Amino acid sequence: MKYICPMHAHIISDVPSTCPICGMNLEKVELGGNSKEIQIDVSGGMQQALALKVAKVEKDTLWKFVQTVGQIDYDESKINHIHARVNGWIEKLTIESVGDKITKGQLLYEIYSPDLINAQDDFLLAQDTLKRSGSSENYKDLVRKAGLRLELLGFNKSQIKTLAKSKKTQYRVSFYAKSDGIVKALSIRDGMYIQPSTEVMSVVDLSKVWVIADVFENEQSWLEIGQKAEISVPAMGIKGIEGEIDYIYPELDAVTRSLRVRIVVKNKDLELRPNTLAKIDIFGGPNRDTLVIPQEALIQTGKENRVIVKLENNSFTARKVTVGMLSQGKAEIKDGLEEGERVVTSGQFLLDSEASLKGSLMRLSSGHQH
Structure with missing residues (x-):
């Protein structure tokens, strides 16, 4: 049995006494x-x-319910990097800055390129040779290959048909957007000389975004792909946007001991902006x-x-x-x-x-x- 001071735990006595510091009676402790x-x-x-x-x-x-925070990010599978496949000079650039909206089929820029002029001339020559040869199979194949070369260099099918019909080489070739999106990066200006290695621009489709959420260790065991989540962005007054888990990252963050979870969210009105912080509710079944x-x-x-x-x-x-x-x-x-x-x-x-x-x-x- 010992006697200790309730206020000063280091004062310990074998017999009843008072604390020399505060004067309180020492309390009996059964050992x-x-x-x-x-x-x-x-x-x-x-x-x-x-x-x-x-x-x-x-x-x-x-x-099973987790309330956490995360960050809105681009859907990386929806980022399209645009490169010209030839050497040439940019003319008539229609994009002014990063953030511009573009629509499928919109003119992006025109390019003057000797490579494209040569490819068009070769196509018209093959077509003319085929006409004069009386539809020989060999020359048909030559026209097909010349058309394929134009397509691989960036011509669309409509442009090739127009070239075949008009029989006139275009000295400035127009390039059009292949999908809707937002300009994420813009590396060129009017008059610039570019090569195939030059990224002209990158375009991202924001109709779907990723939300990357952090989930702590004791909440990880019941997470599954396909589980529903609700996204809110208080700073923008956005509440209750539905999404679902489509990927659970394989490793934990070494510092925070949290697991990253990727949630895919539809973003038709483009309300959700990448790099914005969001509140996330993840719902599971009953335990x-x-x-x-x-x-x-x-x-x-x-x-x-x-x-x-x-x-x-x-x-x-x-x-x-x-x-x-x-x-x-x-x-x-x-x-x-x-x-x-x-x-x-x-x-x-x-x-x-x-x-x-x-x-x-x-x-x-x-x-x-x-």
Whole structure:
């Protein structure tokens, strides 16, 4: 048995006494060295003074639900890098700046390129030779290959038909947008000389975007591809846009211990802008018949999770628990508690400090016995 000061835990005595620092009577502490659980006795009056509240450990259905944050990003599969496949000079550039909207079929730029002039001349020559030869199969193949070469250099089918009909070489060749989108990068200006290695521009389709969310370790086990999510951007007044998980990244962030999850969201009105922060709610199915306690009962130290359990006769004990998912203010308990036990939900930190102190004294006493 030891006597300790409730205010100054390092004041320990073998006999009843008072604290030399604050003058309070030292409190008696029972040292049950062989007992598995450290028990703290708190009188009914003291429980009221500490405003201790308890809750029963019970079985309940926890809905799998994660509220987290993330960032809106481009759908990388929708980024189109535009390169001219020839050397030449840009003329009549219709795009003014990054962020411009473009529509499928819109003229992007014209290019003067000796390579394209030669390719057109070769096509017209092959076509003329075929006409004069009387539709020989060999010359038909020659025309087909010359047309394919033009297509591979950037001509569309309509332009090739027009060339075949008019029989006139275009000295400035027009290039058109192949899809709707937003200009993400623009590397050229009127009059610039470009090569096939020059990225003329990149265009991104924002009708779908990715939202990259961070999910913490204890919420990862139930995540699945196809699960529904709801995206909100408070800064822009956007709420309740639906999406779904389409990819779960294979590794955790080494610093935050979080897992990245990719959510695909339709963005028809282009409301969602890349690099904007978003709030994300991810919904899963029910986790039925699971043992739960109020989340505020948990004492989380980083190393372990503990709760204070109320025993009979105004006794309390600190208990280590294994926590599963956290949802809707409740914590799933996988190990450490039984259904029907009572845990302290308010005032538990004072009792936990007392239990830690008592445990230290027990180890101290055990050390003296050796």
